[in-house]
Amino acid sequence: MxxxxxxxxxxxxxxxxxxxxxxxxxxxxxxxxxxxxxxxxxxxxxxxxxxxxxxxxxxxxxxxxxxxxxxxxxxxxxxxxxxxxxxxxxxxxxxxxxxxxxxRSFKGPRFGIQGLRKHFGASERPLLTTALKPMGSSSETLAEMARTLALAGFDLIKDDHSLANQPWSKWRERVEMVSRAVNEANDVTGKQCAYAPSLNLPFDQLHEAARMAKSLGAGSLLVLPGITGFDSMRTLSEDDSIGLPIQAHPALLGSYVSSPKNGISHGILFGLLARLAGADITIFPNTGGRFSFTPEQCEEIREKAQRPLDEIKPIWVAPAGGMTLEKIPEMLKAYGKDCALLIGGALSRGDLASNASAMVRAVEA
Amino acid sequence: MxxxxxxxxxxxxxxxxxxxxxxxxxxxxxxxxxxxxxxxxxxxxxxxxxxxxxxxxxxxxxxxxxxxxxxxxxxxxxxxxxxxxxxxxxxxxxxxxxxxxxxRSFKGPRFGIQGLRKHFGASERPLLTTALKPMGSSSETLAEMARTLALAGFDLIKDDHSLANQPWSKWRERVEMVSRAVNEANDVTGKQCAYAPSLNLPFDQLHEAARMAKSLGAGSLLVLPGITGFDSMRTLSEDDSIGLPIQAHPALLGSYVSSPKNGISHGILFGLLARLAGADITIFPNTGGRFSFTPEQCEEIREKAQRPLDEIKPIWVAPAGGMTLEKIPEMLKAYGKDCALLIGGALSRGDLASNASAMVRAVEA
Missing domain, CATH: 3.30.70.150 (RuBisCO large subunit, N-terminal domain)
Known part of the structure; x- marks a missing residue:
């Protein structure tokens, strides 16, 4: 009925x-x-x-x-x-x-908002996340960058979504070196900073790579459902032998939302579908960044990502794309505290360590 | 350089x-x-x-x-x-x-135009293809429909792209019953009609399902790269333990082409990318059918699917979507003989067996 x-x-x-x-x-x-x-x-x-x-x-x-x-x-x-x-x-x-x-057919996100609050010891505050860039850097360079960011107190450090198996930094080498650097930093800080390698890999390597990432010490995964398919994310999320928090990246999905008269609404795509497919954090371009989402479209994503949906946990929103330290108050006002603040390239303008510490202090304040 | x-x-x-x-x-x-x-x-x-x-x-x-x-x-x-x-x-x-x-990094389609001409003993003519419908039919009904179509002389009979694991016809049962019916018909006709089950299945079942389909007697596969990812099609195509001709279906891909100012051109998406990812046949909505592609967009697909591309084989185009027997001459004029004529629901208007035979005769003439 x-x-x-x-x-x-x-x-x-x-x-x-x-x-x-x-x-x-x-x-x-x-x-x-x-x-x-x-x-x-x-x-x-x-x-x-x-x-x-x-x-x-x-x-x-x-x-x-x-x-x-x-x-x-x-x-x-x-x-x-x-x-x-x-x-x-x-x-x-x-x-x-x-x-x-x-x-009921879907487990949904493994952690969701409350799960990651507990995981990162962040009972009230937003999550602090960033990305390793630029492509062309060696695995050593990216690992040292990750060490600096982890020492500064970030919760999550992801690969730039376009880091795959380029000649300058092969996937396995990078995952090993960055995981080690982040875990060494965690030994110093006593925190649980998690490195999320990008899983934009060949279809038949995805689950094996995720398990290898875990065994090498990675604490999270970055998935690109527009390329590897929404159901790849669901199976990675539901796989108990992996069990890591998942961030969903919007690569290739823009064509679903870029025309106002065609495609899928922002809320359904980046909110509902990402959540149903097991993302703990849904990354999308914030309004006012390098892209063109409106405040209403961003709010629609937040609403669909976080409103009650039977037993499916609510998830974090990660508005990104050209975000800067100065925009943090505005982002917190728009999204509230269940927001993963994702600031990438801007942290490298000047001294990475001081910028990263400034961001951590700004959020803790 | x-x-x-x-x-x-x-x-x-x-x-x-x-x-x-x-x-x-x-x-x-x-x-x-x-x-x-x-x-x-x-x-x-x-x-x-x-x-x-x-x-x-x-x-x-x-x-x-x-x-x-x-x-x-x-x-x-x-x-x-x-x-x-x-x-x-x-x-x-x-x-x-x-x-x-x-x-060189890609094997491309396993069969391509010449491979399927040899496979189906169709040295000069277009391929004759159709689909099993409608959803809601039992596996028995679909199997008898397939038998009729195979006896009439079709080369390829695919699942409707939306047949998955619905209560009326579960995937494994359907693949077994339809494969048997088609192979029994082949014993009668001496032809090589191939049944292509739809592989719109959970990510972690895809390769196993493809191998099972082969072992149950299916002679081809239908893949939906817009849902399971282009790389899922590539790995299915390159897997020597499967080795079946692959048809690519455009489900969900429409959002890449429906806005003239956004997205990916028809030729790149349904021509180049489908081909690079191993489709032997690329299905797309023909101009004048239920959808809205222009003749130029369709020609662009044909061109990108079939022009020389290093060692990557050229592939069949399958213009579809509301096609009828009457449109066959027009389709052959537009696409030439390297075209897989895909006529679905229209064959069921009146007597399926006579319509199917009429189509086979029309193409052979």
Whole structure:
């Protein structure tokens, strides 16, 4: 009866009824409606729940689908939500309400907000995170950079998302050297700074690399679901032999949000889907940085990342992209304390150690 | 010296020089340019090769990157081409020229055009392909449908891309029953009709499922790179213990092409990238079907899928989406004979067996 998911699309154009009829068939049976058996027409094809005009030539179309259409699996859930309709211009996926039968199929983030507060001994404050850059640096250089940042008191230090297996710093060597430097710094500080190597690696190496990273002393993982797939992140998150906090990076996902009349809303993509797929921290470009998200789009991400969702834990937001020390008060005002402050390149302007300490002091204050 | 990849973006707006400078840094070091060591500025950061005005407020920006920036791996190649710049509005990726050092890193499609001509005994003609639908049908029903289609003489019969593990037809049961029906039909016809189960499955089951499909008698695979990742397709294609022809389905990829000022060009996405990632057949919505690709966009896909690319084989194009028997002559005129004719739901209007035979006769004529 209520075992359905409710999916809301915005449609820009004329004939919303025809478009709604198209979507409910395309996203389920993808077959001429009149040729389908009656029970399939009634049960398996999506149902139009409402069509509401919300602006000139702009309608919200809500369609519900039987939970069974997803088979309880994330790849097919993505397909039901957006598979073929992604190919239709002027339609945007803007909201998704999942039944408990679906949320129960997912473990969701392993740590979430409370889990990482405990993990990093950060009972009240935001998390302090940064990245190792630039590409071209040797593993030794990146390891010393990581040591400095860990000594300054950062919680999380990730690889720049584009560090992979470049000739200047191979993945395994980097993970080994940086993990060691960070753990040596932890011995000094008594803190739990975690290094997150980037897992933008070949499909068939992903889980093995994650386990190796853990065995080499890495304390977290950076995953790029736009490249390796949302379900790669889910399996990395759910794998008890790994069990590390996961940060999701938005690489390649921009095309889903860069056109206002197409794609997937910021909240659904970086909030709901990242969370359902097991990210403990969702990284996205903050408003006012190098990219172009609006304050409302960022708030939508925060809301979808943190609002109640059955047993699925709320997660940290990490607004990033050209952030500076000066912007910290503004970021805390916008996002509250359940925010992972991610400042990268700006820390290297001047002396890294003093900038890093200044950031830690600013947040602790 | 020439070991660089050349990437062309279209930019809609003012200040193309600033945008070009932004992209070349963002897609490489993602770090303040002035703070990077000189050799990294000179070598690792992308170089602006040209900025050309091609329309009012529209520029083509060509940037080259050192091949080493990709580490010779597909996930990082995607990241170099489109990772963070995907988040910048009004920029579109329109061309990619790869050096041999990169194309050599990929095996490309296992069969390609000539391989499948030999495989299916189709020395001159287009391939005949179709899909099992609608969702909600039992495995028995789908198997009988497949038997009819195989007896009629189809080369390839794929799962509808949205068939996964729904309650009405579980994946393993379906693969077993449909494979058996198709192989029994092959015993009658003496042909090599291949069933392609959809591999839109959980990340950690993909390779095992592909091997199981093969052992159950499936002769091909349907992969959804927009959901499971382009590199999942590459590894499935390169895995010698699988060794089956691969069809790539465009689910979820539409958001990369649906906005004219954002995303990735049709040719790069469905032509070059699908091919590099090992698809033998690239499925996309034909012009004039249920979707909205233009004839020029479809031709661009064909061109990128089939033009010479070092040792990487050319592949079949499968223009689909609401295609009918009547459109076959037009499709052959547009795409030539290296085309996999994919007709789905329309075959079920009236008698499936007669429609299927009519299609086979039409193509053989």
């Amino acid at each position: 209520t075992d359905r998911l409710y999916v809301t699309y915005e449609y820009f154009g004329t004939g919303p009824q025809e478009v709604a009829d198209f979507i409910r068939v395309e996203q389920s049976i993808e077959f001429p409606f009149d040729l389908a058996p009656t029970w399939i027409q009634n049960e398996v094809v999506g149902k139009i729940e409402s069509i509401t005009e919300i602006g000139e030539g702009l309608h919200q179309i809500c369609i519900s689908y039987l939970a069974g259409n997803t088979g309880g699996e994330l790849p097919q859930l993505l397909n039901v939500l957006w598979g073929n309709v992604s190919l239709v211009p002027n339609v945007r996926l803007v909201d998704v309400v999942l039944p408990e039968s679906i949320t | 020439t070991d660089r990849l050349y990437v062309t973006y279209e930019y809609f707006g003012t200040g193309p020089q600033e945008v070009a400078d932004f992209i070349r840094v963002e897609q490489s070091i993602e770090f303040p340019f002035d703070l990077a060591p000189t050799w990294i500025q000179n070598e690792v950061v992308g170089k602006i090769e040209s900025i050309t005005e091609i329309g009012e407020g529209l520029h083509q920006i060509c940037i080259s990157y050192l091949a080493g920036n990709t580490g010779g791996e597909l996930p990082q190649l995607l990241n170099v081409l489109w990772g963070n710049v995907s988040l910048v509005p009004n920029v579109r990726l329109v061309d990619v020229v790869l050096p041999e050092s990169i194309t």
